[in-house]
Amino acid sequence: MSNRYEARFSAVGGQGVLLAGDILGLAAQKFEGRYSLQSPTYTAQVRGGPTKIDVIIDDEPVMYPKTTAINFFLSLAQGSYDAFLYDLRDDAIVVIDPVLVTKWDEKYKTYQVPVIEITKTKVGKMIMSSVLSLGIMIELTQVVSKEAIEKALLQKAPKGTEELNLKALRTGYEEAQKLLAQET
Amino acid sequence: MSSASSEKSDIVFWQGNEVVARAAIAAGCRFYGGYPITPSSEIAAVMAELLPEVGGTFIQMEDEIAAMGTVIGASLVGKKSLTATSGPGFSLKLEHLGYACIAEVPCVIVNVMRGGPSTGLPTAPAQADVMQAKWGTHGDHPTIALAPAFHREIYLDTIKAFNISEKYRVPVIILIDEVLGHMSEGMIIPDPSEYEIIDRVKPSVPPEEYNPYDTQYGDVPPMANYFEGYRFHVTGLNHGANGFPTTVPDICHNDEVRMIQKVMKDVDTLTEYDEYMLEDAEVAVFAFGSTARGAKMAVEKARQEGLKVGLFRAITLWPFPEKVIHELGQRVKAFVVPEMNLGQMILEVERSVHKEMPIVGVNKVGGVPVPPYEILEKIKEVLQHA
Numbered sequence: 001m002s003n004r005y006e007a008r009f010s011a012v013g014g015q016g017v018l019l020a021g022d023i024l025g026l027a028a029q030k031f032e033g034r035y036s037l038q039s040p041t042y043t044a045q046v047r048g049g050p051t052k053i054d055v056i057i058d059d060e061p062v063m064y065p066k067t068t069a070i071n072f073f074l075s076l077a078q079g080s081y082d083a084f085l086y087d088l089r090d091d092a093i094v095v096i097d098p099v100l101v102t103k104w105d106e107k108y109k110t111y112q113v114p115v116i117e118i119t120k121t122k123v124g125k126m127i128m129s130s131v132l133s134l135g136i137m138i139e140l141t142q143v144v145s146k147e148a149i150e151k152a153l154l155q156k157a158p159k160g161t162e163e164l165n166l167k168a169l170r171t172g173y174e175e176a177q178k179l180l181a182q183e184t
Numbered sequence: 185m186s187s188a189s190s191e192k193s194d195i196v197f198w199q200g201n202e203v204v205a206r207a208a209i210a211a212g213c214r215f216y217g218g219y220p221i222t223p224s225s226e227i228a229a230v231m232a233e234l235l236p237e238v239g240g241t242f243i244q245m246e247d248e249i250a251a252m253g254t255v256i257g258a259s260l261v262g263k264k265s266l267t268a269t270s271g272p273g274f275s276l277k278l279e280h281l282g283y284a285c286i287a288e289v290p291c292v293i294v295n296v297m298r299g300g301p302s303t304g305l306p307t308a309p310a311q312a313d314v315m316q317a318k319w320g321t322h323g324d325h326p327t328i329a330l331a332p333a334f335h336r337e338i339y340l341d342t343i344k345a346f347n348i349s350e351k352y353r354v355p356v357i358i359l360i361d362e363v364l365g366h367m368s369e370g371m372i373i374p375d376p377s378e379y380e381i382i383d384r385v386k387p388s389v390p391p392e393e394y395n396p397y398d399t400q401y402g403d404v405p406p407m408a409n410y411f412e413g414y415r416f417h418v419t420g421l422n423h424g425a426n427g428f429p430t431t432v433p434d435i436c437h438n439d440e441v442r443m444i445q446k447v448m449k450d451v452d453t454l455t456e457y458d459e460y461m462l463e464d465a466e467v468a469v470f471a472f473g474s475t476a477r478g479a480k481m482a483v484e485k486a487r488q489e490g491l492k493v494g495l496f497r498a499i500t501l502w503p504f505p506e507k508v509i510h511e512l513g514q515r516v517k518a519f520v521v522p523e524m525n526l527g528q529m530i531l532e533v534e535r536s537v538h539k540e541m542p543i544v545g546v547n548k549v550g551g552v553p554v555p556p557y558e559i560l561e562k563i564k565e566v567l568q569h570a
Contacts, residue, residue: 022368026197029370033192037369044222044306064478064556065367151191 003059005143006087007072009133010052010080013042016130017076019156021053023134027144027152028057039065050080057143072141073108074133075101076115095136111140111179118175119168128168135172140180146173194372200364201268203335203371204294205230207342208266212381213292214240215263217254219247219273222306223362224296227268248273252280255291259284260418262409264346268294271313272303275320281355282321283420285443288397288405290349290384292342294358296365297524299551308551309362311473312525317357318502324440326447328454329357329502331472335371338364340379341456341499347382348454352446353404359501361524363474363553387414395425397439403446448503455505461487462494466570467563468516470509470533472498475522475554482559493563501529506536513537517570520562522546522554542566 007024009017018040025038036057043049054070056062067087074095075081081101088094088108096104098112113136119129131153138149150166157165198206205227208216216231228244235242241258245251248269255265269277274295284291297313299305313320317329328348332341338360345356387394387406391413398405405425408414417427422436430436447454461483462468471479476497486493496512498505509532513519518541521530527545534543546562548554 022197025368025370029192029197030195031191035370036197037367039363039367042307062369063484064481064553065363065369065474066478066553066555068556 004062004068005057006067006070007055007057007074007137007141007143008052008067008070008084009055009074009130009137010050010084011076011130012080013049013051015051015076016127017051017074017133018042018053020130020134021055023131023149023152023156024055024137024144025057026155027148028055031148031151032144034059035061037062037065050077050083052080052084072137072143074137076129076133078102093140095133095140111136113175113179118171122171123164123168125164128164131165131168132172132175135169136176137172138169139173139176192370195370196373197368197370198335199226199366199368200335200338200360201226201296201366202230203338204268204342204358204360205234206373207339208292208346209234209238209240210339210376211264211343211346212383213264213266213346214238215242215255215258215265216240216267217243217245217251217258217265218267218269219245219251221248221270221273223298223365224268224270224273224294226365227294227296231266248276249279252277252293255293256280256284256287256289259289259291260410260416264350265291266294267291268296270296270298270306271300271310274313274316278316278320282323282325284355285321285325286323286420286422287418288353288407288443289355289418290353290407291355292345292349292358293355294360297359297361299549305551307362309474309553310524310549310551311359311361311475312528312549314359314501314525315528317359324444326352326354326444327357327502328352328354328447328500329359330456330499331359331501332499333364333473333476333497335364335369336374337499339371339374343379343381347380350382350384351404353384353407354447357502359473361474391415396427397423397425399425399442403442403449451503452507454500454503455508456499457505457508458495458497458499460495460497462496462512462516464492465494465515466492466517467494467566468512468519469493469495469559469563470498470519470521470529471495471523472501472529475524478554478556479522479559481556482563485556485560486563491563491567498529504532504536506532509533509536510538513539513541518542518544518566520544520546520559520566522559522562524548524554542570
């Protein structure tokens with residue numbers, strides 16, 4: 001029975017969201033025994049063009065490699081928010097960095113997290129913003145276990161960056177926990 | 185939502201392009217000549233990393249045409265050779281593709297299709313080079329083109345492409361697209377026991393008796409390696425058994441017929457396809473490559489609604505499975521043909537069915553796949569009038 005889950009991470013080229021999606025896909029497929037695929041979209045520009053990665057997770061092999069009804073959408077840039085805000089379910093969870101995305105659609109439940117600022121102050125390296133975003137996503141959605149996502153992260157992280165990557169991911173969990181605490 | 189942890193250690197999560205490269209190595213490919221072009225560049229990148237580890241050679245050439253030249257040269261020396269490209273590069277490679285056909289040089293060319301014509305949409309998918317693969321190089325020639333749709337199938341079909349090229353002394357084309365090339369999906373690497381490896385037949389005669397196009401051993405003449413003492417003249421001109429140019433009409437005619445015949449006599453075993461829920465189908469969806477994945481989803485949804493629909497997924501595009509499609513045409517009332525072009529393989533479906541019935545396309549050329557719901561809508565529309 002299909003239990004399709006669709007997530008989209010979007011930003012501008014160079015921010016690292018493609019890697020974040022790849023880690024999520026790997027976590028579901030390899031470390032949770034489910035099926036997944038990730039399908040990126042980017043422009044011909046090396047950096048600066050709107051970029052997205054769609055990750056689809058299911059209990060059976062994923063057929064159609066693009067989205068049909070998105071459960072989770074993250075955007076770290078206005079350009080990519082505007083370009084890729086489609087295929088969302090009405091009950092989709094949206095996360096934006098309000099410094100970079102200043103205009104958003106109130107129709108969707110939207111969490112505002114200053115991802116870049118938090119990465120700068122709490123992790124130190126800007127390149128970690130996509131992994132921190134992934135941590136937020138995991139805490140909010142629980143789509144895969146923390147054990148699975150951390151194993152996948154460690155498999156993908158370049159040697160010598162494991163600690164920092166884990167720190168970024170776990171900082172993401174904490175930021176999301178704060179958001180969830182505010183709700184209760 | 186997360187299930188109990190069940191780690192699968194033998195699962196890989198590779199891009200389609202990486203799957204092609206790793207499968208080529210497994211097939212015994214030891215030469216890659218290329219010129220990077222989106223969305224195929226990762227094939228070159230992975231080959232550049234892997235080939236030196238297995239004693240192979242990677243060359244980045246000054247352009248697409250030269251790259252194809254090196255692939256032919258390396259094959260003549262005895263190496264299984266690969267190149268990968270996309271639309272604009274494929275256009276350039278077609279000149280040498282014809283050379284590989286007439287000189288009967290085994291090699292594999294991957295075209296990771298993107299939007300066109302010209303430079304078109306470099307980072308977006310299309311399936312608009314399928315007729316070009318068949319007819320792009322001039323003159324009558326054998327064409328074999330495979331269009332796998334899943335990563336595991338990409339792996340096995342890449343190996344198959346090398347096998348076919350070696351067995352028949354022909355270039356073989358693999359047609360995937362940007363979606364398949366760039367997406368990653370889980371896959372267990374096929375065990376070598378799951379596939380065979382075919383190597384070209386070498387001459388059994390001493391060098392002084394060797395002729396590179398000697399048909400006394402069958403339609404596929406044994407092939408000597410260059411620099412091993414065998415005289416082997418190679419040319420793009422029509423030639424006789426010894427490889428030297430000739431214009432004798434009978435020799436030229438018979439040789440061209442043989443080049444086609446050596447492939448077409450095995451058309452039934454060469455054409456690979458997958459049938460899904462076609463037993464009682466009133467409408468058949470014909471699809472290939474990544475589009476077939478959305479088509480399968482559409483067929484599943486149609487079945488849930490009680491509609492009698494099935495999927496014919498062509499894996500071998502050339503030679504086209506015309507006999508099977510003709511027979512299918514006798515059983516169904518209509519065909520729906522989604523493809524990321526403005527109607528190319530549909531022409532082959534029409535030609536093969538060869539009778540009056542609705543055969544309708546669902547076409548996209550904007551750089552996005554054909555969505556399953558559009559295929560489903562077309563199925564319903566066709567069923568209303570069937």
